[in-house]
Every structure is written in structure tokens, then in C-alpha cells.
Amino acid sequence: MSIDMGAIKAVRKEADCLFTKAEIDAAIKKIATEITNDLADKNPIVFCVMNGGLIFAGQLLPLLDFPLEISYLHATRYKKETTGGELFWKAKPEVSFIDRDIIIIDDILDEGNTLAAIIQYCQHAGANAVYTTVLLDKEHDRKAIPGFSANYTGLTCPDRFVFGFGMDYKGYWRNAPGIFAVKGL
Ligand SMILES: O=P(O)(O)OC[C@H]1O[C@H](OP(=O)(O)OP(=O)(O)O)[C@H](O)[C@@H]1O
Numbered sequence: 025m026s027i028d029m030g031a032i033k034a035v036r037k038e039a040d041c042l043f044t045k046a047e048i049d050a051a052i053k054k055i056a057t058e059i060t061n062d063l064a065d066k067n068p069i070v071f072c073v074m075n076g077g078l079i080f081a082g083q084l085l086p087l088l089d090f091p092l093e094i095s096y097l098h099a100t101r102y103k104k105e106t107t108g109g110e111l112f113w114k115a116k117p118e119v120s121f122i123d124r125d126i127i128i129i130d131d132i133l134d135e136g137n138t139l140a141a142i143i144q145y146c147q148h149a150g151a152n153a154v155y156t157t158v159l160l161d162k163e164h165d166r167k168a169i170p171g172f173s174a175n176y177t178g179l180t181c182p183d184r185f186v187f188g189f190g191m192d193y194k195g196y197w198r199n200a201p202g203i204f205a206v207k208g209l
Pocket residue numbers: 073074075076077099100101102103108130131132133134135136137138139191192
């Protein structure tokens with residue numbers, strides 16, 4: 025399938041900026057302070073949820089100046105679409121969870137199916153405790169579990185399809201230096 029790069033560029037040009045890089049940086053600093061206050065003595069394993077969590081994790085982790093281990097997992101529900109489907113594990117974690125405290129880093133909590141499934145996976149694998157942090161929580165009443173939220177949330181956004189700072193539009197614009205909403209979505 026050929027990609028219409030003109031359309032991809034137009035999406036970036038026409039998008040509404042919801043959060044600037046400065047606003048995102050401030051939100052990440054706040055999360056880092058909260059996590060440090062709460063979890064610095066827990067010797068956690070910190071998992072980046074690929075691909076979306078990559079940029080947030082890359083900015084958050086150097087602000088967590090305490091002993092921790094880093095790993096990743098890859099679960100996807102959206103592939104290159106703008107609506108979610110079945111959760112598909114592209115890479116399950118290979119480290120032992122037994123009696124460990126786990127921190128999951130992801131970019132966005134939308135309906136919450138992805139994060140809920142990851143938490144359940146960690147608990148079944150023997151984790152002592154599972155903590156979650158997301159850069160963005162989308163406001164709507166379609167959460168998989170009513171009232172579900174991450175332990176540490178950076179920003180909340182309206183019910184629109186967003187990209188940038190790790191989040192993609194059809195596989196593109198994860199690198200966009202802010203959080204943007206697609207025009208009309
Ligand atoms: O709360 P939910 O409705 O479950 O959606 C949130 C998930 O959707 C995105 O992942 P996606 O499946 O697009 O994979 P990606 O990280 O590779 O973009 C995002 O990174 C979250 O993991």
C-alpha cells in the first residue's frame with residue numbers, strides 16, 4: 025500500500041496544538057518528583073510500553089535519580105488505525121516479576137484496555153505491586169473500567185485523536201515536539 029505523504033504532512037500542518045513542549049516538560053518533571061517521593065526505595069523494574077511510551081520514558085527516566093532497572097514490552101491495540109481493536113502482544117517481558125515492584129510507562133490512557141491488560145499480566149506474573157504512569161489521559165466516559173486512571177498522570181486531553189511525543193498518526197509524527205489533535209478527529 026502506498027502512503028500519501030502529502031496527506032501525512034497536511035495532518036501535521038492543520039492539527040491543533042493541545043500542549044506545547046514546555047507544558048509537557050513541566051508535566052514530566054512533576055511526575056518525576058511524585059514517583060521519586062513515592063517509589064525511590066522500591067528497587068523497581070520500569071517498563072516502557074513500546075512504541076508510544078518511548079519518548080515519554082526517554083524524558084522521564086533521567087529524572088528518576090534512584091536505583092531501578094529498565095525493560096520494555098510491546099502491546100498494541102491500534103496498529104496504524106485511529107480506533108482500537110484486539111490487544112496484540114508483539115513482545116512480552118522476559119524478566120522475572122516475582123516479588124518485584126513494577127512501574128509501567130505509557131504515552132496515553134484512552135479506553136484503558138491496554139494498560140488494564142498489562143497490569144493484569146504483571147500481577148499474574150507475580151509482581152509485588154504495579155504502578156502506572158501515562159503522559160496523557162483522554163477525557164470521556166468509555167473507559168474499560170469506569171473511573172480507571174494511572175497512578176501518575178501528566179496531562180488530560182479532550183476526546184480527540186492525538187499525535188506527537190510518542191503518539192502516532194498512521195505510523196507518523198511520533199516525533200512531533202508537542203501534543204496535537206488531528207483536525208476533524
Ligand atoms: O487506552 P487504550 O484505548 O487501550 O489505548 C492506549 C494505547 O494505545 C496506544 O498504543 P497502540 O496500540 O497505538 O500502539 P503503539 O504504542 O505502538 O502506537 C498507546 O500507546 C497506548 O498503549
